[in-house]
Amino acid sequence: MWLPLFAARETFERVDRVNESWIVILTVGYVILSSQGMEEHMAIKVILIVAAVLLVGLVAIQFIPVQRTNPPVVTQLDWDSAQTQALAQRACMDCHSNETKWPWYSYVAPVSWLVAHDVEEGRREMNLSQLGTDANRLSRMSQRIQRAIQSGNMPPAQYFPTHPDAQLTADEKQALIVGMQKTLSKPPLSK
Numbered sequence: 001m002w003l004p005l006f007a008a009r010e011t012f013e014r015v016d017r018v019n020e021s022w023i024v025i026l027t028v029g030y031v032i033l034s035s036q037g038m039e040e041h042m043a044i045k046v047i048l049i050v051a052a053v054l055l056v057g058l059v060a061i062q063f064i065p066v067q068r069t070n071p072p073v074v075t076q077l078d079w080d081s082a083q084t085q086a087l088a089q090r091a092c093m094d095c096h097s098n099e100t101k102w103p104w105y106s107y108v109a110p111v112s113w114l115v116a117h118d119v120e121e122g123r124r125e126m127n128l129s130q131l132g133t134d135a136n137r138l139s140r141m142s143q144r145i146q147r148a149i150q151s152g153n154m155p156p157a158q159y160f161p162t163h164p165d166a167q168l169t170a171d172e173k174q175a176l177i178v179g180m181q182k183t184l185s186k187p188p189l190s191k
């Protein structure tokens with residue numbers, strides 16, 4: 001019951017931050033223009049015009065279509081444990097499966113473009129919802145997963161601010177690596 005309330009509060013807080021950044025941008029613009037010797041009413045006019053142009057642009061780009069698909073899940077991993085599944089869901093599945101949770105900001109350009117691009121690229125590299133059954137390929141996949149986690153490349157840093165619990169501890173990373181090794185040693189189940 002509280003969940004929608006928390007979600008709403010979080011959304012408002014973010015909107016609040018967006019509003020604050022607008023005020024900062026406008027104030028900075030005003031200070032710069034008046035320091036250049038521009039008269040006050042001219043400076044305000046210029047800033048309002050710039051703000052209006054930005055706003056119209058921001059509204060306009062919302063109409064550019066963005067692909068937010070969740071294609072059918074073809075194969076399901078035969079998870080070795082609920083823990084591995086939970087860790088992968090926390091840290092990897094949004095970009096490497098067909099079960100992406102599309103957050104509200106993935107509906108707002110230009111952020112939506114970045115999110116959709118990450119998911120598209122992520123799925124192309126490794127889609128855990130459509131793996132074959134070839135044992136060699138699966139074993140190579142688990143090696144790539146190990147490297148990606150150990151090198152700290154995955155999950156990518158831009159994912160953390162909005163998904164703080166994707167930041168795994170050293171123990172959790174180890175558990176995910178070993179868990180994925182075990183999981184990928186069995187062929188995935190077709191759906």
Ligand code: HEC
Nearest residue numbers: 091092094095118121122125126144145148154155156159
């Ligand atoms: C925010 C989206 C996102 C998340 C979350 C994410 N990845 Fe990725 N992943 C990508 C993208 C984009 C690429 C392709 C570009 C690249 O390699 O940097 C990629 C590439 C990869 C590759 C292929 C790299 C290679 O060279 O073999 C592996 C393996 C991988 N990710 C594993 C993971 C694992 C494991 C997790 C969870 C611990 C994870 N990813 C979380 C987006 C993501």
